[in-house]
Amino acid sequence: MSEYRLEMSGVVKTFPGVKALDHAQLKLRPGTVHALMGENGAGKSTLMKCMFGIYHMDEGEVVYEGQKVQIKGPLDALNRGIAMVHQELQPIPERSIGENIYVGRYPTKRIGPIVTVDHEKMYQDAAAVLKEVHLNYDPKAKLGTLSVSQMQLVEIAKAVSADCKVLILDEPTSSLTAAEVEALFTIVNELRQKGVSIVYISHKMDEILRISDEVTIMRDGQYIGTWDAKGLTTDFIITKMVGRELSNLYPPRSNVPGEVVFEVEDFTSINPKSFRHASFQVRRGEILGVAGLVGAQRTELMEGLFGLRCHSAGKITYKGKELKINQPKQAIDSGIAMLTEDRRATGILGVLSIADNVSIASLNQYLIGGFVLDDGKIEQLVRENVAKLSIKTPSSKTLIQSLSGGNQQKVLISRWLANDPDVFILDEPTRGIDVGAKYEIYCIIAELAKQGKSVIMISSEMSELIGMSDRIMVMCDGRVTGFIDGKDANQENIMALATQFE
Numbered sequence: 001m002s003e004y005r006l007e008m009s010g011v012v013k014t015f016p017g018v019k020a021l022d023h024a025q026l027k028l029r030p031g032t033v034h035a036l037m038g039e040n041g042a043g044k045s046t047l048m049k050c051m052f053g054i055y056h057m058d059e060g061e062v063v064y065e066g067q068k069v070q071i072k073g074p075l076d077a078l079n080r081g082i083a084m085v086h087q088e089l090q091p092i093p094e095r096s097i098g099e100n101i102y103v104g105r106y107p108t109k110r111i112g113p114i115v116t117v118d119h120e121k122m123y124q125d126a127a128a129v130l131k132e133v134h135l136n137y138d139p140k141a142k143l144g145t146l147s148v149s150q151m152q153l154v155e156i157a158k159a160v161s162a163d164c165k166v167l168i169l170d171e172p173t174s175s176l177t178a179a180e181v182e183a184l185f186t187i188v189n190e191l192r193q194k195g196v197s198i199v200y201i202s203h204k205m206d207e208i209l210r211i212s213d214e215v216t217i218m219r220d221g222q223y224i225g226t227w228d229a230k231g232l233t234t235d236f237i238i239t240k241m242v243g244r245e246l247s248n249l250y251p252p253r254s255n256v257p258g259e260v261v262f263e264v265e266d267f268t269s270i271n272p273k274s275f276r277h278a279s280f281q282v283r284r285g286e287i288l289g290v291a292g293l294v295g296a297q298r299t300e301l302m303e304g305l306f307g308l309r310c311h312s313a314g315k316i317t318y319k320g321k322e323l324k325i326n327q328p329k330q331a332i333d334s335g336i337a338m339l340t341e342d343r344r345a346t347g348i349l350g351v352l353s354i355a356d357n358v359s360i361a362s363l364n365q366y367l368i369g370g371f372v373l374d375d376g377k378i379e380q381l382v383r384e385n386v387a388k389l390s391i392k393t394p395s396s397k398t399l400i401q402s403l404s405g406g407n408q409q410k411v412l413i414s415r416w417l418a419n420d421p422d423v424f425i426l427d428e429p430t431r432g433i434d435v436g437a438k439y440e441i442y443c444i445i446a447e448l449a450k451q452g453k454s455v456i457m458i459s460s461e462m463s464e465l466i467g468m469s470d471r472i473m474v475m476c477d478g479r480v481t482g483f484i485d486g487k488d489a490n491q492e493n494i495m496a497l498a499t500q501f502e
Contacts (some may be wrong), residue, residue: 002066003032004084005197006051006166008220011060013046015261015402016087018394020046022221023060027420028166028197033188035229036201038218039241039436041392041404044201045087047218048168051199052084053077063164075104083159087201087405094146098126100143101158129161130154134185149176156187168199173422174186174431176180179293180202185211203433205234215388217241242436249435251442251469255449257286257470262423269313272440275301275478278314282423282454287445289469289486290458291494298458299341302425306331318423332361337416341403341427341458347412350401354393355382357400357411362418385414390440413444424448427458442468462491474501 006028008353013021021043028034032458036044049055053071062069066078071077077084092100099106102122108117108167116158126139137154141152152172159167169188173181188211202208208215212229217240224240238313262282275297282288292298303309305316307327316323318334327332331338340346349357359366366374366381382396389410395402400411409429416424426445445468449455459465465472472484474497482497 002063002065004028005065007063007308008047008051009061011047011050011064013043013050013055014058020221021050021057021060023223024218024221025223026199026216027052027226028199029214030197031192031195032163032213033192033198033200033211035212035215036199036218037203037208037215037237037241038224039406041220041407042218042241043221044218045170046221048084048170048201050167051077051166055112064185069386078105078162078164079164081165082168083162083164083166085152085155085159085170085172087171087174091143091144091154094421096123096136096140097130097143097146097154098123098139100154101126101129101139101161102324103223105162125161126157129157133157134161134183145338145431148218149180153184156184158308160187160191164196166197166199168201170201171203172200173202173204181207195429203435205237208237209234219243226498238435249439249463251439251446252448253287253468255285255287255446255470258284258452260284261319263317264305265317267301267316268312269297269300269304269478270310270312273478274309275304275475278475278480280480282456283470284454285449285452286470287449287455287457287468289465289472290461290475291465291472291487291498292475294496295477296458297478298475299427300426300478301475302338302456302458306336306425308338313420332419332421335422336425337361337419337421337423338425339409339412339416339427339429341431343408343412348400348408350399352400353397353401354386354391354400354411355379355396358382358385358396358414358418361415365418373408381418385417389414389444399450404437406440408435408455409433409441410444411443421453423454423456425456428460429457430461430464438464462494465494466490474498477502 004027009025011021011024024043024047026047038044050057053073053076062071105122107118108115123139126190130139131135133156135157172184176184191198200212209232210439214226215229215232216226217224219241260281261284264281267278278301288297300309304311307325307330323334355378359381366377368374379396391407391410400408430441445455466489469486471486472489473492474481474494476498481500485494
């Protein structure tokens, strides 16, 4: 009898122009949390999609509970007791929580010759599963009434409902609050005690070192090694992930903030529960960090400035001229760019190519005779940006949805660089991105500031704000509660302002 519940070995998976997996391997023991780590594009999610039957391997084998198996698809995987919670959720918001938990495998009953869904049993079972994972939700409520983080917890309940023996969690805490992370860890620990094998994919080092029993690291589609989590350090993991030592997590900066170019006065949302009386200034060549806890209304304020949300009062001044911004086109025409928080939902156009995604905000600059697109100039623009930002892609015609998160983020930055704006609003620019790609994006941000661009950067990672910002603006409950000079910023004085409720 093998000590492993599931073994993958010699796994090869090739997509057009890209070898995503090159003889990768993974071995899972019962009752353990096995962290799977690597940079974006290392092949972690691809390997898991092979395990879950979404992708079919070109080479390699899977041994599950001592038997060599071929997993034909996700339903086959679920029937075998292998469940996966994906990084990108695919909820059905207009259906109930119970229906979402049992979609594709509803309990049925026979009424004469007709087989129908047994709704009573489905909701009873859903209620029991929700209770098992400590979620106090009504299984008959619409899934769309929940927040993104609550939907993620429902996905975990869905996996538990399959009575899984192997559970794959792909970036499970990317949209969870600190309290919800603790709730997730409670569930993970209970499943581990029941003998479930858990694959845990995350870029958050503190989580990995806290929750894992073993750590496997991948790089460029290849298996690098597996280590006992006890005794591992962040530096060791980073070195193995990127293949080199990162002596400094943040690049040296040579930007020199100049005169005030962007000013916001008394900006107030039409929604009384959102941002109100917000005032701040940004200098030429300055990186202004924006800190705050979940619910501080940081994103809402920036979306208001970009014309995505309505405001009832306030004034925006750019280079001494008052701007009237009620829709994004007016912001773009005024030289303002915004990288959104959720690249999958509101950033990328997944079914379009990299070329389309880069050029979409600046197509009017590439017209022949005012109405025909100059494909040659667009292709040149894309080639320049792919080279400048080191975007890993076989071709500009590649669909953006096939790229890793870090490369998708670089494409979105390229979209705005093509417009040559003067004010960049970056909302969580490194969310869900590995440490190597983070450094590359930090270098891009530093270079923008050096060129004299004004950068407003929202981040939930305090170390990132402290490492990158010239000044930090802190918000709490919709209000700006204070400013801290970058040289003086620390977690204590940021948290003091972030919890300054009225």
